[in-house]
Amino acid sequence: MQKACISGIGGYLPLLRLDRKTAARNYAWSGLAMPRKGTRAVADWDEDPVTMAAESARALVATAPAALRFASTSAYFSDRSQAGIVLDYLALPRSVRTTDAANARRAGTSALLDSLLGGADELVTAAEKRVTQAGSAAQLAYGDGAAAVRTGAEGAARLIGHASISHDLVDRYVSRDQPYPYVYEERFIRDIAVAEMFIPAIRAACEAAGIEGSAIAQAACAEPAGGCWRAAAKKLGIAAPNHCERLSDEAGDLGAAHALYGLGLAFAEAKPGDIVLLAGFGSGVDVLLFEVTGAVPGAAAMAAGLAEGRLLGDFLRFLNLSGSVDLDWGMRAEFGLKAQASMMERVGRDITGFIGGRDSHGNVQFPKSAIPVNPAASGPETYEDVRLAEDQARIVSVTADRLTYHPDPPLDYGLVQFDNGARLLMEMVNRPDNGFAVGDRVMMRPRIKSQNRALGFRTYFWKAAPLSRPLLGDN
Amino acid sequence: MASGIKDKVAIIGMGCTRFGERWEASAEDLMVEAFSEALADAGVERERIDAIWVGNALDDINxxxxxLPAAHALRLGQIPVTRVENMCATGTEALRGATYAVAAGAADIALAIGVEKLKDTGYGGLPLKTKGLLNDLWMPYGSAPGNFAQLAGAYCAKYGVDPADLKRAMAHVSWKSHQNGAKSPKAHLRAAIDMDKILNAPLIADPLGLFDCCGVSDGAAAAIVTTPEIARELGIDNPVTIKAIQLAGSNGSEMQFGEWDGASLINTQIAARRAYAEAGISDPRADLSMTEVHDCFSVTELAVMEDLGLSDPGRAPMDILDGRYDADGAIPCQLDGGLKCFGHPVGASGLRMAYEVYNQLLERAGERQRANVKFGLTHNLGGAPYNNIAAVSILGRKD
Structure with missing residues (x-):
């Protein structure tokens, strides 16, 4: 087998976590069955698979990959490449090849396997923000999040075996006419998935790697129903913990990103020499086996990220954020901004990549203008590109606006000052308990800028956020 | 600096509608109402008006x-009519256009009229509109209260002011304007309000509460201007004249360059300096008898007192709490209730400010009348603290 490795891994979970027990309590009157253990990650209104994929990958692009893959079953656009938007978010060259994978929760592992088998230096991203119906078990079982993997010929985790099985098991589906997951009986799913997919695929992958199942030290197995891993592992003599179970408990099932985020957790626990199993499920399975030779960059941060977050105690707010209720926000909400393609063509790379310009006197500004804002400038100039996305800034002025329409009020915004001279008015997200204050340091996060529901379009930019997040245990 | 327009143009007539929820009146009705009062006040035939400058900021509302809407409403023949728009500074911009036309000799008598019909928006506050296709891709979509609320935190940070102390000073600003508005027959809000109610009102944009914010109104205001010579021919020997009209606009520096601290209004400082120079005022604290400033929000008025040079930097909260700008204070501000209580039909507000100064100068302000009014200043602000147009005018009697 051609040498194929993982050189880095990244993940992203939204700040908010819904306590399932609290949520289930709101449904107690109904008698509906739903998970009550742990928490689920909840995306802000302005986060989607594109923004979360970009978040998960931002630490993996010190150099440009040859290709960028994006996998999701909940991508917003169906005729616009999400990978292309992520490419702009990461300010990667347009020569980077982009592909989008979809239509199965397995898309994340399939994209990773394809990348590894190709042997090239690639970036694989997977992200999910799935819409669920209020009252469904999926609403509390699912979570929002993303993961990214950098592949190449060198890296701390080497692919040593793999196997895939394609199997059109309809354990659940989402379609154009059925926007919410339609889920079949769990016991049926578990029996078929274990017997027909997990066991044979894991066995085949071990054979390809020349190892026994007992050699597997860590696992990241995305399960269509609880107990699949335990049943398969028992049959195959595998004692490894499944880190996707912990991920499900603490952040929810991340769909196409689930196994990849779980892989990061598994890498964080792995010691040099460990064999790590990755299994993605959905209309079949992909099983990949890695030999870990050292610390995988990014894995520890993913484990740390799982422990961070802010508990979301307001169940109605969760329903609003997850699109399960359609609140009447009044006439102000009727207004919709329309983005023009020609404008986006002119400035889109600067906007999505958060690229300002350095003028001939050294000042950085955003956005660029024909004549620099610097009073030293006396006429039109061309600028040197300066990316602001990875820089910190300081809040000069701020408010929490409760009058303007905002999908998750209030709107925090204000003037921020970058250390390189750039300053601009920005929206702020991940509001601290005591709100934002003048002088606070902020970092930049990719977010949806505007959502025009009538036209079915959204634009993307960046928003300022606190530098750190609270630990869930401190909430 | 250019020689300026001091005393080159006289205001010979003004009109102003009642501001408020004028459900019964169209924009056309409001223009006719304000114009009719101004025409009667000036005592000239309508045929003598050579040109019109109409200010309307939000043309998509009504x-x-x-x-053309002004031309149709006033039916003054095919005279030149120019529409101007400079956000909330639109009213003063209309007056500036008409004034310059007279000063230049392009018109003997010109009309400035501002109008807005905001209560047809369907909700409180300003109507929503695009900020331009480029800006829409990155700029936050905050409300006007949100834009100006940011002054408060920045001010506290700059001067080490306790936010609770600033809140009390802001509340005093609104309390004072409600006191004054109660004495203005044409004001939108005519109820005096106690401090506790102001301080405990729901937040609109932190830290601005409901009573820290002006509402929006329907209304129109108009001024008829001419030369002092023509005024004299019309029997007005000592007319109100324009001592200065100055404008300063952001070039983007506050929000894109430099170290502006967010606690002041730079263009207001610049426009005021130019206006004082144009009017020959060296000590505004001594020379100004009154001000009508753009109190869209209480914190705006607070900051503007410093930007106009009437309070020392960092001292405005104390001066406000000391009553310096109350109706019986040293330099009363918003004798008519201001935007806060007289109302804010955007395109008309600058002319409404001039209307109060004009009436005070002519000693016909009723129970609001101050003694010995010599110079009155208007300050009309369009935009947000970080990106705005400041218009400052000074009116007095012909020397």
């Missing part, structure tokens, strides 16, 4: 774009 009035319609271009100068």
């Amino acid at each position: 009035v319609g774009n271009s100068s």
